[in-house]
Amino acid sequence: MNKHPVLLGITGASGSIYAKRFLSLAKKHGFAVELIITKIGEQVIKHERCESILKDCKKIHRIDDFFAPPATGGSKYLGMAVLPCSMGSLGRIAAGTSDNLLIRAADVCLKESRPLVLVPREMPFSEIHLENMLRLKRAGATIIPASPHFYEHPKTIEELADTVVEKVLKVFLNFT
Numbered sequence: 026m027n028k029h030p031v032l033l034g035i036t037g038a039s040g041s042i043y044a045k046r047f048l049s050l051a052k053k054h055g056f057a058v059e060l061i062i063t064k065i066g067e068q069v070i071k072h073e074r075c076e077s078i079l080k081d082c083k084k085i086h087r088i089d090d091f092f093a094p095p096a097t098g099g100s101k102y103l104g105m106a107v108l109p110c111s112m113g114s115l116g117r118i119a120a121g122t123s124d125n126l127l128i129r130a131a132d133v134c135l136k137e138s139r140p141l142v143l144v145p146r147e148m149p150f151s152e153i154h155l156e157n158m159l160r161l162k163r164a165g166a167t168i169i170p171a172s173p174h175f176y177e178h179p180k181t182i183e184e185l186a187d188t189v190v191e192k193v194l195k196v197f198l199n200f201t
Protein backbone atom coordinates (compact mmCIF):
# COMPACT_ATOMS: atom_id res chain seq x y z
CA MET A 26 0.00 0.00 0.00
CA ASN A 27 1.34 3.46 -0.91
CA LYS A 28 1.92 5.81 2.02
CA HIS A 29 -0.32 8.67 0.95
CA PRO A 30 -3.83 8.30 -0.52
CA VAL A 31 -4.89 9.57 -3.92
CA LEU A 32 -7.94 11.82 -4.22
CA LEU A 33 -10.55 10.95 -6.82
CA GLY A 34 -12.84 13.80 -7.90
CA ILE A 35 -15.99 12.89 -9.81
CA THR A 36 -17.98 15.63 -11.54
CA GLY A 37 -21.19 15.76 -13.53
CA ALA A 38 -19.59 14.92 -16.89
CA SER A 39 -20.55 11.73 -18.65
CA GLY A 40 -18.17 8.78 -18.22
CA SER A 41 -18.76 7.41 -14.70
CA ILE A 42 -17.21 4.14 -15.86
CA TYR A 43 -13.81 5.86 -15.91
CA ALA A 44 -14.14 6.63 -12.20
CA LYS A 45 -15.36 3.11 -11.46
CA ARG A 46 -12.40 1.55 -13.28
CA PHE A 47 -9.97 4.02 -11.66
CA LEU A 48 -11.11 2.89 -8.21
CA SER A 49 -10.66 -0.75 -9.14
CA LEU A 50 -7.25 -0.41 -10.84
CA ALA A 51 -5.88 2.02 -8.23
CA LYS A 52 -6.62 -0.56 -5.52
CA LYS A 53 -4.79 -3.22 -7.53
CA HIS A 54 -1.76 -0.92 -7.66
CA GLY A 55 -1.87 -0.45 -3.88
CA PHE A 56 -3.28 3.10 -3.78
CA ALA A 57 -5.82 4.08 -1.12
CA VAL A 58 -8.42 6.31 -2.77
CA GLU A 59 -10.55 9.01 -1.12
CA LEU A 60 -13.52 10.39 -3.02
CA ILE A 61 -15.02 13.84 -3.53
CA ILE A 62 -18.08 13.94 -5.77
CA THR A 63 -20.09 16.96 -6.91
CA LYS A 64 -23.86 17.12 -6.47
CA ILE A 65 -24.44 16.65 -10.19
CA GLY A 66 -21.77 13.96 -10.25
CA GLU A 67 -23.92 11.95 -7.82
CA GLN A 68 -26.88 12.21 -10.19
CA VAL A 69 -24.85 11.28 -13.27
CA ILE A 70 -23.25 8.16 -11.70
CA LYS A 71 -26.79 6.95 -10.88
CA HIS A 72 -28.00 7.78 -14.39
CA GLU A 73 -25.06 5.85 -15.86
CA ARG A 74 -25.65 2.93 -13.45
CA CYS A 75 -22.32 3.27 -11.70
CA GLU A 76 -23.57 4.21 -8.21
CA SER A 77 -21.70 1.18 -6.79
CA ILE A 78 -18.69 3.58 -6.78
CA LEU A 79 -20.09 5.05 -3.56
CA LYS A 80 -20.06 1.64 -1.86
CA ASP A 81 -16.64 0.70 -3.24
CA CYS A 82 -14.95 3.82 -1.85
CA LYS A 83 -14.22 3.61 1.86
CA LYS A 84 -13.67 7.34 2.41
CA ILE A 85 -15.99 9.97 0.88
CA HIS A 86 -15.61 13.66 1.73
CA ARG A 87 -18.64 15.94 1.64
CA ILE A 88 -18.47 18.41 -1.22
CA ASP A 89 -19.21 21.35 1.10
CA ASP A 90 -16.85 20.31 3.91
CA PHE A 91 -13.99 22.78 3.83
CA PHE A 92 -12.73 21.38 7.15
CA ALA A 93 -11.96 18.05 5.46
CA PRO A 94 -8.26 17.13 5.01
CA PRO A 95 -8.18 17.63 1.20
CA ALA A 96 -8.89 21.34 1.74
CA THR A 97 -5.48 22.03 3.23
CA GLY A 98 -1.94 21.69 1.95
CA GLY A 99 -0.92 20.35 5.36
CA SER A 100 -2.64 17.03 4.62
CA LYS A 101 -0.52 14.53 2.77
CA TYR A 102 -2.09 13.29 -0.44
CA LEU A 103 -0.14 11.87 -3.33
CA GLY A 104 -2.23 13.91 -5.74
CA MET A 105 -5.64 14.03 -7.35
CA ALA A 106 -7.41 12.73 -10.44
CA VAL A 107 -10.64 14.35 -11.60
CA LEU A 108 -12.41 11.87 -13.83
CA PRO A 109 -14.60 12.46 -15.57
CA CYS A 110 -14.03 16.23 -15.43
CA SER A 111 -16.84 18.54 -16.54
CA MET A 112 -16.07 21.76 -18.34
CA GLY A 113 -17.70 23.57 -15.45
CA SER A 114 -15.33 22.12 -12.83
CA LEU A 115 -12.38 22.47 -15.21
CA GLY A 116 -13.18 26.16 -15.64
CA ARG A 117 -13.51 26.69 -11.90
CA ILE A 118 -10.15 24.97 -11.24
CA ALA A 119 -8.54 27.13 -13.96
CA ALA A 120 -10.03 30.24 -12.34
CA GLY A 121 -8.95 29.18 -8.84
CA THR A 122 -12.42 29.70 -7.36
CA SER A 123 -12.04 26.98 -4.66
CA ASP A 124 -15.82 27.18 -4.18
CA ASN A 125 -16.41 23.54 -3.28
CA LEU A 126 -14.15 20.87 -1.77
CA LEU A 127 -13.34 19.27 -5.14
CA ILE A 128 -12.22 22.57 -6.66
CA ARG A 129 -10.32 23.52 -3.50
CA ALA A 130 -8.55 20.13 -3.35
CA ALA A 131 -7.46 20.55 -6.97
CA ASP A 132 -6.25 24.06 -6.17
CA VAL A 133 -4.25 22.67 -3.23
CA CYS A 134 -2.57 20.11 -5.52
CA LEU A 135 -1.50 22.89 -7.88
CA LYS A 136 -0.16 25.14 -5.14
CA GLU A 137 1.68 22.24 -3.47
CA SER A 138 3.06 20.97 -6.82
CA ARG A 139 1.36 17.59 -6.44
CA PRO A 140 0.13 15.67 -9.48
CA LEU A 141 -3.30 16.85 -10.65
CA VAL A 142 -4.74 14.84 -13.52
CA LEU A 143 -7.85 16.14 -15.26
CA VAL A 144 -9.82 13.93 -17.63
CA PRO A 145 -12.12 16.29 -19.52
CA ARG A 146 -15.10 14.89 -21.40
CA GLU A 147 -16.83 17.14 -23.85
CA MET A 148 -17.18 17.48 -27.58
CA PRO A 149 -16.58 19.65 -29.42
CA PHE A 150 -14.37 21.86 -27.25
CA SER A 151 -15.09 25.59 -27.30
CA GLU A 152 -12.31 28.18 -27.34
CA ILE A 153 -13.01 28.77 -23.64
CA HIS A 154 -12.55 25.05 -22.83
CA LEU A 155 -9.28 24.94 -24.77
CA GLU A 156 -7.96 28.12 -23.14
CA ASN A 157 -8.80 26.75 -19.69
CA MET A 158 -6.97 23.51 -20.47
CA LEU A 159 -3.90 25.40 -21.67
CA ARG A 160 -3.94 27.51 -18.52
CA LEU A 161 -4.15 24.39 -16.34
CA LYS A 162 -1.38 22.62 -18.24
CA ARG A 163 0.84 25.66 -17.76
CA ALA A 164 -0.03 25.67 -14.04
CA GLY A 165 1.22 22.08 -13.69
CA ALA A 166 -1.85 19.91 -14.29
CA THR A 167 -1.83 16.91 -16.61
CA ILE A 168 -4.71 16.85 -19.10
CA ILE A 169 -5.68 13.38 -20.26
CA PRO A 170 -8.80 13.62 -22.42
CA ALA A 171 -11.34 10.81 -22.21
CA SER A 172 -10.17 9.50 -25.60
CA PRO A 173 -9.86 5.71 -25.41
CA HIS A 174 -7.70 3.88 -27.93
CA PHE A 175 -8.52 0.78 -29.92
CA TYR A 176 -5.17 -0.64 -30.98
CA GLU A 177 -5.14 -3.26 -28.22
CA HIS A 178 -8.50 -4.55 -29.49
CA PRO A 179 -10.57 -4.02 -26.31
CA LYS A 180 -13.42 -6.52 -26.09
CA THR A 181 -15.47 -4.95 -23.33
CA ILE A 182 -16.45 -1.42 -22.35
CA GLU A 183 -14.30 -1.86 -19.21
CA GLU A 184 -11.24 -2.74 -21.30
CA LEU A 185 -11.92 0.31 -23.46
CA ALA A 186 -12.23 2.59 -20.42
CA ASP A 187 -9.02 1.12 -18.98
CA THR A 188 -7.03 2.46 -21.94
CA VAL A 189 -7.70 5.94 -20.49
CA VAL A 190 -7.52 4.99 -16.80
CA GLU A 191 -4.11 3.32 -17.17
CA LYS A 192 -2.69 6.59 -18.53
CA VAL A 193 -4.04 8.38 -15.45
CA LEU A 194 -2.58 5.81 -13.06
CA LYS A 195 0.79 6.03 -14.79
CA VAL A 196 1.11 9.64 -13.64
CA PHE A 197 0.83 8.56 -9.99
CA LEU A 198 3.00 5.46 -10.46
CA ASN A 199 5.74 7.64 -11.97
CA PHE A 200 5.49 9.98 -8.98
CA THR A 201 5.94 7.30 -6.27
Ligand SMILES: Cc1cc2nc3c(=O)[nH]c(=O)nc-3n(C[C@H](O)[C@H](O)[C@H](O)COP(=O)(O)O)c2cc1C
Nearest residue numbers: 036037038039063065066069111112113114146147
Ligand atom coordinates in the same frame (compact mmCIF):
# COMPACT_ATOMS: atom_id res chain seq x y z
C1 LIG B 1 -26.36 13.08 -18.08
C2 LIG B 1 -25.47 14.29 -18.13
C3 LIG B 1 -24.29 14.23 -18.82
C4 LIG B 1 -23.43 15.33 -18.88
N1 LIG B 1 -22.26 15.22 -19.56
C5 LIG B 1 -21.38 16.25 -19.55
C6 LIG B 1 -20.11 16.09 -20.17
O1 LIG B 1 -19.77 15.05 -20.71
N2 LIG B 1 -19.24 17.13 -20.08
C7 LIG B 1 -19.56 18.31 -19.43
O2 LIG B 1 -18.72 19.19 -19.36
N3 LIG B 1 -20.78 18.48 -18.85
C8 LIG B 1 -21.69 17.48 -18.89
N4 LIG B 1 -22.91 17.62 -18.26
C9 LIG B 1 -23.25 18.93 -17.68
C10 LIG B 1 -22.67 19.08 -16.27
O3 LIG B 1 -23.22 18.13 -15.40
C11 LIG B 1 -22.99 20.51 -15.76
O4 LIG B 1 -22.28 21.47 -16.52
C12 LIG B 1 -22.71 20.69 -14.30
O5 LIG B 1 -22.91 22.05 -13.94
C13 LIG B 1 -21.32 20.29 -13.90
O6 LIG B 1 -21.18 20.52 -12.52
P1 LIG B 1 -19.97 19.96 -11.68
O7 LIG B 1 -18.74 20.33 -12.45
O8 LIG B 1 -20.08 20.67 -10.38
O9 LIG B 1 -20.16 18.49 -11.53
C14 LIG B 1 -23.79 16.54 -18.23
C15 LIG B 1 -24.99 16.59 -17.51
C16 LIG B 1 -25.82 15.48 -17.47
C17 LIG B 1 -27.12 15.57 -16.70
